[in-house]
Amino acid sequence: MTRLIEVEEGSVGAEMPVRTFRLKHRLKDHPLFKLDRLARLAASLPADQVEFNGPVQPNQDPSLTPSNGLSAEETVRRIEDCKSWMVIKNVESDPEYKALLDACLDQVAEQTRGTMGGAKKRQAFIFVTSPNNVTPLHMDPEYNFLLQVRGTKRMSLFDHKDRNIVSEEKLELYPGKHRNLPYREEFEEVGVQQHLAPGDSIFVPLFDPHWVQNGPEVSVSFSITWHTDHSLKMVKLSYVNAALRKFGFPQASAGTHPALDAVKVAAYDIARPIYDAVKKLVGDRRKAVALVFGRKAAAIS
Numbered sequence: 141m142t143r144l145i146e147v148e149e150g151s152v153g154a155e156m157p158v159r160t161f162r163l164k165h166r167l168k169d170h171p172l173f174k175l176d177r178l179a180r181l182a183a184s185l186p187a188d189q190v191e192f193n194g195p196v197q198p199n200q201d202p203s204l205t206p207s208n209g210l211s212a213e214e215t216v217r218r219i220e221d222c223k224s225w226m227v228i229k230n231v232e233s234d235p236e237y238k239a240l241l242d243a244c245l246d247q248v249a250e251q252t253r254g255t256m257g258g259a260k261k262r263q264a265f266i267f268v269t270s271p272n273n274v275t276p277l278h279m280d281p282e283y284n285f286l287l288q289v290r291g292t293k294r295m296s297l298f299d300h301k302d303r304n305i306v307s308e309e310k311l312e313l314y315p316g317k318h319r320n321l322p323y324r325e326e327f328e329e330v331g332v333q334q335h336l337a338p339g340d341s342i343f344v345p346l347f348d349p350h351w352v353q354n355g356p357e358v359s360v361s362f363s364i365t366w367h368t369d370h371s372l373k374m375v376k377l378s379y380v381n382a383a384l385r386k387f388g389f390p391q392a393s394a395g396t397h398p399a400l401d402a403v404k405v406a407a408y409d410i411a412r413p414i415y416d417a418v419k420k421l422v423g424d425r426r427k428a429v430a431l432v433f434g435r436k437a438a439a440i441s
């Protein structure tokens with residue numbers, strides 16, 4: 141069987157890799173990534189699953205992110221010249237993309253003896269970007285393979301444990317947090333620059349900050365993400381640590397005090413369903429934060 145995604149022998153051992161590495165894939169001519177199919181996908185999904193904007197910088201101020209004045213479908217159809225960035229989120233809600241996501245991650249799991257590609261919380265995203273566009277510095281709270289389908293891009297990646305790159309506070313997660321992180325050019329001296337062309341793929345480690353410079357053509361990338369028990373625990377701790385910081389109790393990094401971490405994870409497991417239920421009832425994130433965590437937390441969330 142010809143594999144959709146190929147992990148080079150020896151690149152993954154028994155432990156989850158903590159640094160980026162390269163893979164190959166065979167999706168560059170796949171019909172699910174043609175612009176017409178992507179335009180129809182973008183038009184078919186709810187508005188909150190399609191995010192797009194005009195040109196930005198690596199250190200973009202989120203409050204000044206420019207709109208491109210187009211609909212989601214128009215953005216894809218005019219991506220060659222509309223100077224835009226788009227992410228189509230959770231494309232696994234479409235059965236064809238879900239099947240492709242599962243096939244890719246199953247093949248990774250098989251080739252890594254289960255170390256990577258597991259079955260927990262699999263999600264997929266498609267990035268459609270205009271020539272020379274930029275994705276500002278950010279980090280993602282999941283494991284990710286980025287598969288470059290069309291065009292070229294360069295991703296600069298940084299170690300999330302390097303406090304010269306990102307502070308403990310900036311890494312923490314809370315409801316409604318904007319993903320952009322502060323960026324300075326000198327970061328590049330300690331970063332890893334991955335250059336991607338169609339057929340190339342890279343592993344993006346959990347929480348590692350990264351930013352992307354597109355090449356001089358339209359770019360289409362498929363991002364396939366998943367979780368392990370460890371990553372789910374780290375994400376929960378990040379939320380709890382952010383909440384405690386907002387109440388004036390900044391915390392040590394996850395893993396420093398395992399017994400306390402276990403208490404925090406248990407607290408998260410109790411609080412999260414309450415927060416989600418309140419948010420559903422009041423239909424507004426800020427009101428939900430205020431009701432569950434208090435008005436002070438809502439004001440700064």
Ligand SMILES: [Fe+2]
Nearest residue numbers: 278279280350
């Ligand atoms: Fe990302």
